[in-house]
Amino acid sequence: MVQMASGYLYPSAVMQYALPELEKQSIDIAQLERRREFMVDGLTAMGYQVHRPEGTFYLSPRSPLADDEAFVRLLAEQRIMVLPGAVFETPGFFRICLTATDAMCERALPGFAAAIRQALPA
Numbered sequence: 001m002v003q004m005a006s007g008y009l010y011p012s013a014v015m016q017y018a019l020p021e022l023e024k025q026s027i028d029i030a031q032l033e034r035r036r037e038f039m040v041d042g043l044t045a046m047g048y049q050v051h052r053p054e055g056t057f058y059l060s061p062r063s064p065l066a067d068d069e070a071f072v073r074l075l076a077e078q079r080i081m082v083l084p085g086a087v088f089e090t091p092g093f094f095r096i097c098l099t100a101t102d103a104m105c106e107r108a109l110p111g112f113a114a115a116i117r118q119a120l121p122a
Contacts, residue, residue: 032056035098035105042109046116059096060085064119068094074118078111 011019033056040052043061050061065071068084072094075082085093098105 029056031102032098035102038102039096039098039105043112046109046113047120048112048116057098059098060090060093061096063092063094064116066092068092071115071119074115075111078108078115080108080111080115 036053036056036059039059040050043050043059048061048064050059053059063071063085065074068086068091072082072084075094082097083095085091085095088095100108
């Protein structure tokens, strides 16, 4: 829990108070793995190019548009919030956070389908 933005390599005073509670938290890796599989399978079936990562926190599909920021705006119109790859020095891709809930991922799939149809009209 390092606060790099401040330029210091130790937790802020607020974070130091939070650390005992954070240590009690656990991550359900199996649940994240299931969510990763669900999203990769769903997106791939729609025509997205997405690598199945070994990790479970993010997916980085290739944007169907060369301008990943423009495609992220199409997704935002579908009420799907993702980050353009340009933010992470990977232009042409976008990042999906898999720490969203299962219900959020299920609700997002129709929006991903609509956005790719809009980006790649037949």
